[in-house]
Amino acid sequence: xxxxxxxxxxxxxxxxxxxxxxxxxxxxxxxxxxxxxxxxxxxxxxxxxxxxxxxxxxxxxxxxxxxxxxxxxxxxxxxxxxxxxxxxxxxxxxxxxxxxxxxxxxxxxxxxxxxxxxxxxxxxxxxxxxxxxxxxxxxxxxxxxxxxxxxxxxxxxxxxxxxxxxxxxxxxxxxxxxxxxxxxxxxxxxxxxxxxxxxxxxxxxxxxxxxxxxxxxxxxxxxxxxxxxxxxxxxxxxxxxxxxxxxxxxxxxxxxxxxxxxxxxxxxxxxxxxxxxxxxxxxxxxxxxxxxxxxxxxxxxxxxxxxxxxxxxxxxxxxxxxxxxxxxxxxxxxxxxxxxxxxxxxxxxxxxxxxxxxxxxxxxxxxxxxxxxxxxxxxxxxxxxxxxxxxxxxxxxxxxxxxxxxxxxxxxxxxxxxxxxxxxxxxxxxxxxxxx
Amino acid sequence: xxxxxxxxxxxxxxxxxxxxxxxxxxxxxxxxxxxxxxxxxxxxxxxxxxxxxxxxxxxxxxxxxxxxxxxxxxxxxxxxxxxxxxxxxxxxxxxxxxxxxxxxxxxxxxxxxxxxxxxxxxxxxxxxxxxxxxxxxxxxxxxxxxxxxxxxxxxxxxxxxxxxxxxxxxxxxxxxxxxxxxxxxxxxxxxxxxxxxxxxxxxxxxxxxxxxxxxxxxxxxxxxxxxxxxxxxxxxxxxxxxxxxxxxxxxxxxxxxxxxxxxxxxxxxxxxxxxxxxxxxxxxxxxxxxxxxxxxxxxxxxxxxxxxxxxxxxx
Numbered sequence: 001x002x003x004x005x006x007x008x009x010x011x012x013x014x015x016x017x018x019x020x021x022x023x024x025x026x027x028x029x030x031x032x033x034x035x036x037x038x039x040x041x042x043x044x045x046x047x048x049x050x051x052x053x054x055x056x057x058x059x060x061x062x063x064x065x066x067x068x069x070x071x072x073x074x075x076x077x078x079x080x081x082x083x084x085x086x087x088x089x090x091x092x093x094x095x096x097x098x099x100x101x102x103x104x105x106x107x108x109x110x111x112x113x114x115x116x117x118x119x120x121x122x123x124x125x126x127x128x129x130x131x132x133x134x135x136x137x138x139x140x141x142x143x144x145x146x147x148x149x150x151x152x153x154x155x156x157x158x159x160x161x162x163x164x165x166x167x168x169x170x171x172x173x174x175x176x177x178x179x180x181x182x183x184x185x186x187x188x189x190x191x192x193x194x195x196x197x198x199x200x201x202x203x204x205x206x207x208x209x210x211x212x213x214x215x216x217x218x219x220x221x222x223x224x225x226x227x228x229x230x231x232x233x234x235x236x237x238x239x240x241x242x243x244x245x246x247x248x249x250x251x252x253x254x255x256x257x258x259x260x261x262x263x264x265x266x267x268x269x270x271x272x273x274x275x276x277x278x279x280x281x282x283x284x285x286x287x288x289x290x291x292x293x294x295x296x297x298x299x300x301x302x303x304x305x306x307x308x309x310x311x312x313x314x315x316x317x318x319x320x321x322x323x324x325x326x327x328x329x330x331x332x333x334x335x336x337x338x339x340x341x342x343x344x345x346x347x348x349x350x351x352x353x354x355x356x357x358x359x360x361x362x363x364x365x366x367x368x369x370x371x372x373x374x375x376x377x378x379x380x381x382x383x384x385x386x387x388x389x390x391x392x393x394x395x396x397x398x399x400x401x402x403x404x405x406x407x408x409x410x411x412x413x414x415x416x417x418x419x420x421x422x423x424x425x426x427x428x429x430x431x432x433x434x435x436x
Numbered sequence: 437x438x439x440x441x442x443x444x445x446x447x448x449x450x451x452x453x454x455x456x457x458x459x460x461x462x463x464x465x466x467x468x469x470x471x472x473x474x475x476x477x478x479x480x481x482x483x484x485x486x487x488x489x490x491x492x493x494x495x496x497x498x499x500x501x502x503x504x505x506x507x508x509x510x511x512x513x514x515x516x517x518x519x520x521x522x523x524x525x526x527x528x529x530x531x532x533x534x535x536x537x538x539x540x541x542x543x544x545x546x547x548x549x550x551x552x553x554x555x556x557x558x559x560x561x562x563x564x565x566x567x568x569x570x571x572x573x574x575x576x577x578x579x580x581x582x583x584x585x586x587x588x589x590x591x592x593x594x595x596x597x598x599x600x601x602x603x604x605x606x607x608x609x610x611x612x613x614x615x616x617x618x619x620x621x622x623x624x625x626x627x628x629x630x631x632x633x634x635x636x637x638x639x640x641x642x643x644x645x646x647x648x649x650x651x652x653x654x655x656x657x658x659x660x661x662x663x664x665x666x667x668x669x670x671x672x673x674x675x676x677x678x679x680x681x682x683x684x685x686x687x688x689x690x691x692x693x694x695x696x697x698x699x700x701x702x703x704x705x706x707x708x709x710x711x712x713x714x715x716x717x718x719x720x721x722x723x724x725x726x727x728x729x730x731x732x733x734x735x736x737x738x739x740x741x742x743x744x745x746x747x748x749x750x751x
Contacts, residue, residue, distance in 0.1 A: 010537035233521030241538035
């Protein structure tokens with residue numbers, strides 16, 4: 001039997017059209033991508049501001065009690081054209097002298113080296129000099145991370161040069177000697193494609209975040225829609241024309257179609273911006289080691305991810321519909337929806353960890369448990385190779401759970417929508433489910 | 437020849453410990469105007485919801501036009517619930533088309549019927565306006581139209597006149613009676629017995645979840661006999677204190693309806709009135725009103741007095 005009768009189609013059309021034509025839909029559909037693009041530009045603006053900051057020449061004074069490193073270090077510092085450096089070796093300068101002398105000195109920053117700077121630290125403690133034994137950079141103003149890195153790099157080059165020279169090796173380009181090769185992580189997946197892990201992590205997190213928003217926003221929308229029908233006394237006419245489960249089905253499908261339409265618009269906006277407008281961001285990502293043009297999520301994965309979204313939506317929409325039927329006023333809505341909302345929030349919190357280690361036991365458990373799998377499985381699918389049995393088990397469990405939830409929600413809905421006034425308590429709801 | 441429009445057999449419904457409907461039998465012949473009378477809370481709305489299969493009975497069976505599959509008959513039913521509302525954000529015409537579709541109408545047909553209907557009730561101008569911009573009276577008209585748009589063969593109206601302004605009451609009566617003359621069956625519930633008395637051929641009286649009386653209005657009244665006297669007077673009502681004559685008095689101040697004891701002679705009461713010196717402007721043997729009959733039957737059935745219908749001025 002086809003459940004999508006003319007009546008159900010009428011409900012779906014009404015739910016869809018009313019929402020798509022609302023101001024809210026226009027604002028959120030266009031507003032959220034605009035907000036995202038705006039944030040990207042804003043971030044770009046700040047980055048370029050700090051670049052400009054870095055572009056300004058600043059002066060650095062080197063205080064070197066050992067007297068053996070300063071000259072070479074100044075050379076290395078000057079190799080970075082933005083720095084003006086001058087070395088001064090004060091064999092007996094203490095930290096207190098440097099600290100108090102900074103403002104009176106002609107330098108923007110002062111670098112104080114420890115006396116034993118040339119002694120290599122013990123092997124197993126390479127990076128663990130006690131704070132008192134470390135080189136210190138004194139500055140009256142904030143030191144940008146990029147500037148700090150320049151100084152650190154120059155120092156390590158200088159130390160290598162001085163140590164080599166003292167060991168009798170001359171005329172070596174220490175910088176060239178230290179140059180390493182960047183590493184790309186290549187995951188060999190079923191499709192044999194290599195993937196840049198960080199980029200895929202970022203993308204799958206962004207997609208999961210959208211799913212999370214869709215589940216929450218559209219779930220709340222279903223609750224509001226049910227309360228509206230109850231509070232405007234329209235529901236009785238409705239259920240005299242079609243069965244409660246038909247009304248619930250029409251509502252869930254209609255509202256879900258709005259969500260899909262919104263996701264489609266967002267996807268289109270992102271695709272278009274990626275193609276035309278975002279070349280600068282693309283270049284920036286490429287520079288950082290992310291080649292946007294290599295992003296390729298196979299169609300099979302895309303279909304699976306969408307399947308999880310749709311099943312997840314159906315599961316939560318059913319739960320929200322059942323919840324909505326037990327209440328009559330907006331004020332009760334937030335509180336009543338809390339348990340369902342928590343079921344969505346928990347896996348989303350776990351997603352951070354799942355993205356870091358997608359095949360850990362916890363990630364596997366989360367992606368199999370029906371209420372969590374809609375948010376926990378998609379990132380795994382996108383960034384790692386998930387065993388087929390896990391995918392199959394997860395989909396089957398989720399689908400079974402959707403059916404059970406729909407049945408329970410239908411029973412609650414059937415009784416609940418004609419109830420008025422106070423919120424139904426749990427024993428009462430259990431009775432509705434058992435006796436319908 | 438025809439199956440009754442509605443037939444209930446031994447229908448009962450309980451909500452927790454409370455019985456809303458007890459062992460109700462009801463047969464509404466096709467083409468009739470049937471009144472379901474009873475005080476608020478007597479079980480009228482529950483009965484109607486059972487007929488419409490909105491809720492299922494705990495016991496008993498329900499048939500509409502002879503069919504137990506009420507779902508299949510829904511397109512033939514028009515229902516106006518007591519609690520009635522509209523979607524505030526939809527336009528008037530969309531709303532009507534939507535309800536038409538819920539009754540299985542084709543979109544085009546629903547649109548045409550909706551436009552015609554709006555024209556008739558003088559709301560053609562409002563077709564594209566949102567429901568929330570309508571006045572209360574206009575919204576009521578839209579609700580009627582939504583109820584009869586699909587030309588139902590059975591109209592079920594729950595307290596249809598409560599909260600209506602007088603002009604809409606007349607309009608609505610006209611529209612509903614028109615459908616009835618075209619052959620539709622009309623079942624309406626009311627706690628205002630005077631409404632039912634004027635409109636219905638048949639009534640079913642419910643009090644405290646139980647049917648107390650059922651039948652043609654004429655038969656019901658005939659069976660109740662003619663020992664009812666309507667008296668309008670000025671002066672003291674002391675003459676009414678006649679234990680050998682009077683069984684019960686419906687006291688409306690200077691107008692009373694007196695039920696005489698079986699075998700009592702109205703002439704004796706008239707004599708007492710004249711001798712007591714009150715000025716009579718009316719002394720008439722009348723058929724008992726449905727209200728009188730209802731109260732009598734309800735108290736005979738052991739229903740508490742506060743459960744009897746309150747008097748309300750019919751609009």
